[in-house]
Amino acid sequence: MKVGVLSVQGAFAEMEAYWRSQGANVFEIRQRSDLERGLDLLALPGGESTVQGKLLKDLGLFASLKERIDGGLPVFAVCAGLILLAEKIEDDPTVWFGSLPVAVRRNAYGRQLGSFRTVGDFDGTPGVPMTFIRAPAITAVSPEAKVLSVFNGQPTAVRWRNVTAFTWHPELNAGGLRPI
């Protein structure tokens, strides 16, 4: 499987390592010409969504990626990647791809002192380590989406059609997690 990792900013090296450990053939997407290589899955890493979103537009990647996402390309998105996909960002008029029927709140657990790690169920698998770094929360989700993990009553990972998205970082503690 060929996995394209969006590599404009953030923890893309960790995302690449994660997909290599799953046996994937991994390449970086930094500009439009990189998309010509063709991909079976798009991975959107952690980082700052404001930076990644701006660079997607400045580098001319935005429209081509949105077309592929909306056309059914499998997507694996964490943290900032989830924010890029969300249909709505609370208290913020910005919408990036808007391809995933969820609403998110950025920095929902506060600043870095609010970052934390916990262990929970992921899609029926117990004991999965979950790392939240200045993480967003999913405040609303379409009933058509499947909730894969929950923290304090709020969904923290969802799957909807071709998209799997996390508020936490499976790529940082990948032990035991089979994502797709």
Add this chain to the structure above:
Amino acid sequence: MNDRQELNRNLAQMLKGGVIMDVTTPEQAKIAEDAGACAVMALERIPADIRAAGGVSRMSDPAMIKGIQAAVSIPVMAKCRIGHIAEARILEAIEIDYIDESEVLSPADDVRHIDKTKFSVPFVCGARDLGEALRRIGEGATMIRTKGEPGTGDVVQAVRHMRKMQSEIRRVASLREDELYEAAKELAAPLDLVRFVHDNGKLPVVNFAAGGVATPADAALMMELGAEGVFVGSGIFKSGDPAKRAAAIVQAVTNWQDSKLLAKLSENLGPAMVGINADEIETIMEERGK
């Protein structure tokens, strides 16, 4: 290493491939965020002005830092003096996202750094070589940056520090296991961290470039030499067109290998900060805190 330190290392991982910009007002912070900064460093005076003003330079007014925290959604960092435990406690109390225990300010302790393992908030520290970097990590720093020579607009020291650190990392990685004890002694660094570098060929934390970066080409140069991201201090808001220059430096860090794009990014940026040659200055900040 405790869980808090691991989480703090993780935040630095999220900043990689990005540009952290010095800002002195909420307006500048907004300009930096809109230009694509992955974090901002809130401080009353940028290094070039600290250098020009002289005198003792201290932690910024918490009210000023809070104003910047309120203005942007990206992480906000702030500087405390080397060894100034109380300034660090104050910054932790206002929930800063990262403390820079920085040689840009006047040192409060000319021998010791802060024991950063006693804090929940993360710290980034400057280093000129591998030994300094590992000593800071041993004290609990969860991110490293080169010192460079701040406020000069002269990239030569940042280049020297990054090259030295990377070549020392390569040397340690090439050693036999039984040579690591002597290497730890030479580097004056904790053995377990020397062993990590030997086994992994890299620092155990994220390593940014800082000090004297003023142009997209400077930023691309530092990425070429192994930086995982770039701090830009005086270089942006001391230049003719800060928003345009900031956005160009952000793109240069992402696509540092694409020289055609770098050429385009370098066009019509207006005047860069004037700068002073690093060997013509009187206050050598990089000598502070070893």
